[in-house]
Amino acid sequence: MPSAIVTGATGITGNAIVRHLLKDSSYTKIYTLSRSQPSVQDARVEHACLDLQASAEEMAKGLAGVSAEYIYFCAYLARDNEDEAARVNGALLSSFIKALEITGATKKLKRFVLTCGLKHYGVHLGLPKQPLVESDPPLEDSLGGHQWPPNFYYTQQNILREAAARGNWEWICTLPNDVIGFAKHNFMNEATALGLYCAVSKALPGSQLIYPGNKVNYFINNCWTSAELHAQFCLWAATAPGAGNNIFNVTNGDTQSFQSLWPLLAERFGCTIPENMFDPATTEGYKDEATNVELKNNNPISVHAKTMGIADDPVNSRSPALRLPIDPQKWAQRKDVHEAWNKLKGKYNLDQAAWDKATWGFLTFVLGREWGCVASMSKARKLGWSGYEDTWEAFDRTFDILEKEGIIPPVGQLKYDY
Structure with a gap:
């Protein structure tokens, strides 16, 4: 035993x-x-x-x-x-x-x-x-x-x-x-920051859910x-x-991208997505919240450049950067955003610590990079691992828990327990 x-x-x-x-x-x-x-x-x-x-x-x-x-x-x-x-x-x-x-x-x-x-x-x-x-x-x-x-x-x-x-x-x-999940008094996770962004976007005039990251990021594949x-x-x-x-x-076993996840987020939180989301006119009112920063690192793919036959290719040598029309860290400091959050907090008795400790900086990185992260699960599969979870279902379940725990407002009916 x-x-x-x-x-x-x-x-x-x-x-x-x-x-x-x-x-x-x-x-x-x-x-x-x-x-x-x-x-x-x-x-x-x-x-x-x-x-x-x-x-x-x-x-x-x-x-x-x-x-x-x-x-x-x-x-x-x-x-x-x-x-x-x-x-x-x-x-x-x-x-x-x-x-x-x-x-x-x-x-x-x-x-x-x-x-x-x-x-x-x-x-x-x-x-x-x-x-x-x-x-x-x-x-x-x-x-x-x-x-x-x-x-x-x-x-x-x-x-x-x-x-x-x-x-x-x-x-x-x-x-x-x-990692997508929940633990009491622990707000260091992507789901909390995303949920707060969506909930406050719903509460702002027009209830538009604008993707804060760059267009390349929207279409790249990732795993969670x-x-x-x-x-x-x-x-x-x-x-x-x-x-x-x-x-x-250790990943869920599926491959996802925000081109699929963002419409699901909008539907769940009752928001609308602008028809031309990446048109500069859509984010005209957020110019002060934009970010465009070179990371001054070498791309890890450069280690494999000669073997891959891309020694002099720009994809290998281009400086990595974070590019966001709306930087979540800056967005979270806006006056209208704070006012919307305070109204939600008062109406639904939400946890202020969730807002203060949300990992806005991590969300800035995840949505601002121009490269994906897809990991192979073949090694574990060959040893007999067969676990799998749908990434959207993991997000949806976690949002339900965050609602139950008073982290985000109860936008939809609770469907899961833990």
Whole structure:
């Protein structure tokens, strides 16, 4: 009868993993670790408040008596500086593992599942080669003749490999993308920012839902990851034969684009889409909210340029940029937008923290880039993974939950529970 440890249990991915562990009657004990008390309550769950920024010795005191066959590590700290992100998140993982070694908990450990993301491929830097496959080389050192910025995923993966080798247990690294889900008091997700943008657009004069990103972005293909599907994958990977010591892409299994999603969003929130949405006249009143910024990075596809036969092609050398007729970060600061939000908040008793902590900056990046992110699921499929979720259904379900939780106004009838 196995047991599990989940760090970052109050986050979107960690919370989903805890809930899916509880659906599996074979798990007799689930330890949840976070700085705040998780919302999930069950007799099989034992929570410990743990500061992952503490020393290994301090953490070991709080982890006395805590051990499990499977660990799901979902904690991380966001930092704007890449060097700082690598230092801080590397220390989180390293100290946590050392604490478990001090207590002797690693003697029981079978597999350690680490959640990372598609930044593993440099999708935050510029155009990558697609589809993204796990055998693609990490963007380190002077690969392809370029100096690449630090990536804390690589730092954590190296720490995990070394610890597994000395402890004789196995590791798994998951690479989800733009996770769709919900956790109480956690607003770091695309669905919250999108839902707020749509709800306030409905409340503004004309109820027009203007796509804030660029026209190229509207038509490119992307993939998303439902937090529910990711949780199911993590539980599968923890025990699947042959899955140990591997990195896996984890996406819903479909490919989507905003040319399909935007009309669905408009219908759900009761908005209309302008007939000529990308005509400059449509966004005439938002000139101060436009953004056009070069990222000054090399495109990750340049690493593969010679092999692909595009060494001198502009697609390889063009500077990546963010281009938005309406930058969500700037839009969220407009006076009329604030007034519309305040009216909605007062009428429906909405959570102000959701607005203040919404990831407007992330939405700016997702809608402003001119390249897609499509990851192959072939590696996991070959080992027997068959999970799938429709991306729009994942968004729609999450919007229903956000309505129920007072994050966005109740535009439609609730259809799902969780």
